[in-house]
Amino acid sequence: MKVEFKVNGKMHSVNVEPGEFLLETLRNLGYKSVKHGCDTASCGACSVQLDGKPVLSCRTFTATVNGHEIKTVEGFSKEGELSNIQRALVEEGAVQCGFCIPGLVVTADALLRENPSPTEDEIKGYLNGNLCRCTGYESQTRAILKVAKDSRGEKS
Amino acid sequence: MSYSFISPRDEKELKEEISAPGSFTMSGGTDLLVKIRMGKISPQKIVSTSKISTLHFIDENDDEIVIGSTITHAELLEYKPLREAFPVLFDAIYTIGSPQIRNRGTLVGNVMNASPAGDGLLALYLLDAKIEISNGDAVNIDEFVVSPGRTILPKGEYVKSIHIPKSKWDHHYFEKVGQRNSMTISIVSIGWLIKCGSEAIENLRIAFGSVAPTILRLKDVEKFSKGKKIDEKFVHVVSDMVKERVNPIDDVRGSAQYRKKLCSNLMYRMVEEGIKC
Amino acid sequence: MLSIKEYLRPDTLEEAYDLGKMENTLYVSGGLMIASLKSSRLERLVDLKNLGMEEIEDGKRVKIGANVKLSEFMTNPLLSSLNHGFFKKTMKDVGSTQIRNMATVGGSVAFRLGWSDVITALMASKATVELYEGQLNEVSLERYVKEKRRKEIVTAIYIPKNDRFLAFEKFSKSTFDIAMLNVGVGMNIRDDKMSDVTVVVGSRPMISGRIVEVEKFLNDKELSNSIEAAAQLMRDTIKVGGDVRVKAEYRKVLSAALLKKAMRGIGDES
Amino acid sequence: MLVRFNLNGEEIESEVRDDERALDFLRRIGMKSVKEGCGEGECGACTIIVNGRNVVSCLMLAPELDGTEVWTTEGLSFKNELDPIQKAFVDEGAIQCGFCTPGMVMSAKALLMKNPQPTVEEIKKGMEGNLCRCTGYFKIIEAVKKAADEN
């Protein structure tokens, strides 16, 4: 079946299988940042923004995104330039193996749009669906707090 | 460079397709695609004849051999009766392009290309071939070809076949002078057919390529030669005649002067070949 | 990828219902649960997304279209303020941000999952379910989860608008996990006196249901001095099962403990 | 338009553009052995075999592949086992930069299919449409001869 949707502002018109998931479609289109980490909606590595909201692409039928807008981490940085959240994650040492990072970036970005000044608890709650096995989360939380602080003009 | 492609299955469909404006008929494509690439033509539609079975044939009878328009050079070379009947045509085709080109290019394509350097065309001139057009007309080759790249083929018609009347010759000759041996376009090409009488030439046909806007048959030289004996003196005379009659141009492959000299010199091949007539 | 033959996107409820009657066909709302089905018999999905059902309507009771996402409970001003902010607080414990952005209230109910937190919370609020079965019907959520139906389409949930205090407690191994047991409690409370009490326990591992004995016991009693006894009664009367994750005996413990926490929560709040 | 043809022994069905050259299409579907050297049929680097004959794929349109049987160099070797022609090219040092080699191999293959025991002259004639800038052709001729001898 034919489905049309935008990824990072670029229109795609693709033929997909009726039972195809967005994760598969996006990776086939070359958006390799979207990761397959589990099969049970448990890890968040496949998170993308659907109309600005983080969802799990492994559980989203591609058929349902017809006419919608998707954002992956590929859409966050221009060449050589990082978004604030990306920069903070690198600076705070929150990127170890990096496998969970694309999903984390799109989720954290949504959090900061919805709530520019989240508390540590709010960060933890919002990002509870993004598993990371390397960092113990502390550095990732620090990075998000840092972005929030910077955006309030309180330079850390 | 955007066009559509269609490959009709029969001649009726072919006729419909080629009458549309901007459509080009393609048989082998070896010249057409290069021309498109070079921007010389911009077709809207390419109509391939390759899948029309009624155009893919070679017929032979006592009087002639008829070659369907989609027969490739390679197929002709592999067709034994052709080699026996028209060795000059065989030799000419044998020099065309490369195996890859001969596997795709057709004799009709060579005719349609109407190049003054057409190797197969030169042989057809010598052999007084006739072109059978889809409207039923049959036209002599030298009337069919008008000028470089142009023929009298009416718009909306196509070539069905080439008829080559059988005739007996004792000697035949084809040579092309090119910058290299393979894959080359001639600077000058020459071909002749000779029928010997008891002591002298009974009949001679001679043609040159790349020395005029079309293949040049030198009919007056042919007439002059009748009853003459082939020797140094004869060749000396006809080579001067040839020099006067060819009308080549300067181009990247050679100057007019060089070409003229080549033509007259090539006449000496008659002696070198040891033709006793 | 699911090996299915068709993904259909009907535009009307009637059409969807007709399509749903076909063999080996399931409805999709959020899609979260469908995706994990490994049934090789499934042939067809009927997407309910084009049917609208996204309204949140205020009135004597609040109508929530079946396609409303769980995240709306946290962000929609009306839903997040219901019953003293109960749903906003509760939904934080359900799934994750991504899951709440995908899962719909209709899907959460229609799947009748034993461990559903949403059903427990809604049941405590005395929600009802609107269904399409060729015509629109409405049943209480309790009845809905108990009854076997076929091919019905959940179209909306109604939450009564009132001043009841609600509390939800969930026990799970880690914070991003399904409940080993969950408890929802609702009541009117005036001067510590309880009335119109609902006590719901889910993930036992059987599906959520009201614990009528405990409710009866609590009605008309004072909250502050009934907690221990209610907990004891809960432990004694509740029917639970064991599974690989947790033994039945411990579920009983949890039912009592979570009831106490919920009641204390209501006590603190009121 | 949709074309169906047999590529290296497998049935292929693919959407092609009307004005796409067979060369571009074959490379697009992964047949990277087919090289573009000149784009006008002069160099033979894009040689493929269509219905048993070697042709230059730069002067062929992709729609024309419909219904044909096509071989490219990819189809000649299985695993690491080489076709005798490929082997002979390696053994005889007929490969220098290697860019012309796939086309060479296909022309040699077509030649030997038609004429299993060609003379040197016939080899030269058969390979005349393939340019090589490295080797001076001697080793190529020897390679084809060797492959023929081993036939």
Place this chain on the structure above:
Amino acid sequence: MNVREERSVATSLSSDKNFDVVNTSVEKIDGYALVKGKPVFTDDFDVPDSLIVKILRSPHAHAIVKNVDASKALELSGVACVLTYKDVPRIAFTRAGQGYPEPSPYDTFVLDKKVRYVGDAVAIVAAESEEIARKALKLIKVEYDVLDNIIDYEHAMDENAPIIHDESEISGAYDPKHNIASHYEMHFGDVDEELSKCDVTTEKTFYTPNQSHAMMEPHAAISYFDANGRLTIITSTQVPYHVRRIIKRIFGVESRVIKPRIGGGFGGKQAVHVEAYVTAVTLKTGRPARCIYTRKETMTASNTRHAMRFKIRVGADKDANLRVIDMQGLSNTGAYGEHALTTFMVAGSKTLPLYNKVNAVRFMGDIVYTNTESAGAFRGYGAPQGAFALDCALDELAHKLGMDPVEFKLKNSIREGETSPVFKVMGEGREGVEQIVGSCKIEECAIEGAKLFNWHEKRERQRIEGTKAHGYGVAFAMQGSSIPAIDMGGATIKMNDDGTFNLMIGATDLGTGSDTILAQIAAEALHTSVGKFVVYSSDTDVTPFDKGAYASSTTYVSGNATKRAAERMAREILKAASEITGESVEKLHLENGKVISKSGKSLTYSEIQTQLFYTFKQRQLEVTESFVSEVSPPPYMVTFAEIEIDLETGKVDVMSMLNYVDCGTPINPLLARGQVEGASSQGIGMALYEEHIFDKNGRMVTDDFFTYKVPSRDDIKKITVKFADSYEPTGPFGAKSVSEIGLDTPGPVIANAIFDAVGIRVNRLPIKSEDLYFKLNERGLTP
């Protein structure tokens, strides 16, 4: 300014060491690519025309494969091949990626006619698409002769227990007829006699579970013949060189192993998992083959931590002198003996030397086969298992002595300049090496840590308030830095005329940041910045040999190799500069990417190499150095934790955890901190959440992230990391290891804190709220 060169303020400089690049928190050099989601992981590589490989796995824990009928599958269009044990070489090998000769038994075949756990491979299917491959799996008919199985490792040595490895080809196993993969015992002194002389003793049995690595990236490999016919394997591995060696052993084929970025490993990728399957398919079909494990396969058919049981006896005199430690262990290696002996030995060798003042030590036990997923290497490698038993036992002893456990453990622990006989006796799979401890700041860790944590103040607090109990625990740990006298690492440095260096290392960055810290080490030695280093790791055809990423060795071994190479490069640069300038080497020095002479001349590295390329004694400066250590200097750590128990449910939350670490010089404090935070979090998972449940047929029920709970963000409350001011004389710029030690303490520290809170000694991990509740209930502590 290049952000990578930005200096972080969060550095703690060793007073007498003045570093420029080392000991600063430069940004991870692969951070940008990762945070942008660039296609850098194995599954992100599109190799055209790849076959998709799937593995048919056994539904039985123990069975003979009587017949495999793949005819139906092979009829399916798009199926390239189905391989069974008849189609692959019958070469016994071990999947474990270790030094050679391998200490693990050769007891594994790519495919065997016997299956030994649920998930064991039965057939390899390769098809044109994932869907076809999955269909083909279902069409293969396998006849099994189901055998009795052993799931519970405590029954592996029972009389009449089924024999798991009865094949004739097995070698290197201790007593396979009794399911004993390996056995170890050592002692010095007479433990029974010493125990009898002790005033206080304690004896207890402790259990640790078979934890899953749960790295976020599942196992993945792609193999293909490159254009020249060389078998090339792109694989998510920690041990590319071992993979190459093992593939050669199995298939007799040479290969190139490329490690791209790795999505976490933690020891789980210190083995051959997927590589053998894709290789078999590529060899069979000539086609590229890719196999990406599902999460379920990653959970059920790769490796777990070795579950261990330790019966421990410890004793002290009344003056709180620890006199004796006796540990009798049992380890579950699962179906195959991967890392069987070595992990078990590390449970002793990386714990016992910490308490070097004892008169007698015994450490012994068996490592047994069971019909469960094979155990393997997992961060800590036995040490967390040993530490749980030892540290908890000492905690109890301190309690019996009425002594603050910090004080008791500190009093009896090792100090700088001391040694332990255990170092010499126990190595990994063989004898160890003697070593004097060159750096040990355990006093700072304990004393300063206690202050920072408010240990003494907190211990005065009320433990039970309402429905909650609070407890405070401490745990001590050591680890090692590399496997001495076995593991080697190499580094090649090449100077370019643009002023950059290529640093080529076999060391395998699996997310740890080793590429970055090795570049820091090289930059420090070459007096330039990290940004000048272009790092390549690891490609067996390009980079020099390195043992791989394990055994806390990369910073220490590969770091020393890198330092040596960089120092030699520095000498080469000085020599070249001397030749160019005519000034003697003694008058030249390196500074900020330049050679500076006393006469004031200066030449940049770029200028030197440009001259060396084109105009002057032409050559490229390139050096290769390697390093193998004679010692394995332990890092030390003291962890303090506060836990909260919900008395109504038995649920335990770790409210805060302080890790005070002596890892020598942290080459990159930010990344070192990340290592400790991550390890702590995995340790918390192991202590509280991560549990594998098997059904009676041996099938793992907890085979996904939905049922196997690794800690999520909200589960981790507060982890603080502090580094002691330490300098290891044998380490590169004073560094020791830091990657594993963080996993050793969470188990004991949480258990000790629970004891502190409610007086219940938990002896089994994970600590389930259910179990704890009923214990609390028994003691009347539940409200």
